[in-house]
Amino acid sequence: MKISKTTTAKEKPADPAKYPWGSVFSDHMFIIDYKDGQGWHDPRIVPYGPISISPAAKCFHYGQELFEGMKAYNTADGGVAMFRPIENMKRINNSCVRMCMPQINEEEMVSAIAELVRLDKSWIPTATGTSLYIRPFMIATEAAVAAHPSHEYMFIVIMSPVAAYYPNGLAPVRIYVEHKDVRAVRGGTGEAKCGGNYAASMRAQAEAEKKGYAQVLWLDGVEQKYIEEVGAMNVWFVIDGKAITPALNGSILPGITRKSVAQVLKDWNIHVEERKISIEEVAAAYKAGKLQEVFGTGTAAVISPVGELKYDELVMNINDGKIGSISQRLYDEITGIQSGKVADRHGWVYRV
Ligand SMILES: *Cc1c(COP(=O)(O)O)cnc(C)c1O
Secondary structure, three states: OEEOOOOOOOOOOOOHHHOOOOOOOOOEEEEEEEEOOOEEEEEEEEEOOOOOOOOOEHHHHHOOEEEOOEEEEEOOOOOEEEEOHHHHHHHHHHHHHHHOOOOOOHHHHHHHHHHHHHHOHHHOOOOOOOEEEEEEEEEEOOEOOOOOOOOEEEEEEEEEEEOOOOOOOOOOEEEEEEOOOOOOOOOOOOOOOOHHHHHHHHHHHHHHHHOOOOEEEEEOOOOOOEEEEEOOEEEEEEEOOEEEEOOOOOOOOOOHHHHHHHHHHHHOOOOEEEOOOEHHHHHHHHHOOOEEEEEEEEOOOEEEEEEEEEEOOEEEEHHHHOOOHHHHHHHHHHHHHHHOOOOOOOOOEEEO
């Protein structure tokens, strides 16, 4: 791999909490090109900056694009780690299949990202809860306004030092149950991590924010009855001591945090159910006083407790708007494993 170091290192912001999440980038980025017949070639680390592609590049017109989200952390013993990075690479390859894009070599790309992280190690912030957010993405770059899979692609990795998602601690958020727009449908691209799913979600998100809610709760795209995700996170309900999350059905993104949470709950002998769960079931549990906790899971926030769910006229006040004990325990356990304060009993921590 060719490495061209920057000659004009940027000033590192002292406190990532002082600027909008994900808006400042480190000194370098990784790029590799693809062309049919030639395969992936020319891997390189170059100074972070604009890239030049044709305005006819297919990613602009047909949305042939996918991405990932992962983090590098400073660990308690002075090292640097990533959390289950091979899972992100596997998910890229699953997204590639759905989006007709060329698969990557999972191990080689983890190594390339590790190389990039080592080079920009000084960009990893040090305060508790902070990290270097890593954004790999793939775009179709062939110049042709013709709706066929591109013959050329770029895979790029950029990195942004970020604060804890909730700088004031785990603050429960208000959620609006959306039943006009849907995020994804079975058979569509819901289980691929692609920009198109986000484009489809922005209107409902913007309208919920106008009404004073942080995110929307997505219902399924066919019957608008079963719960799928919360915002851009997987969602969990604690009902009568059992932890329930919607089963992966093709329109739900298979989160790595979701998978890790399921494992940790099982380690703790908390009963886990992955199955269909309807909004009516949640409302009935609430009315019966059995809805104990609701939380979202994803790399950015790790655990995001829900304090209120607004479903038509019903306002469900969850755990008096306070963080539930399971939510708090999960947050402490997973961030503890990531930072090396809790034993890595499942081999999830990848030393950079
Ligand atoms: C990325 C993402 C998630 C969470 O996945 P993690 O691997 O846990 O970060 C959940 N839902 C959507 C729609 C996503 O894009």
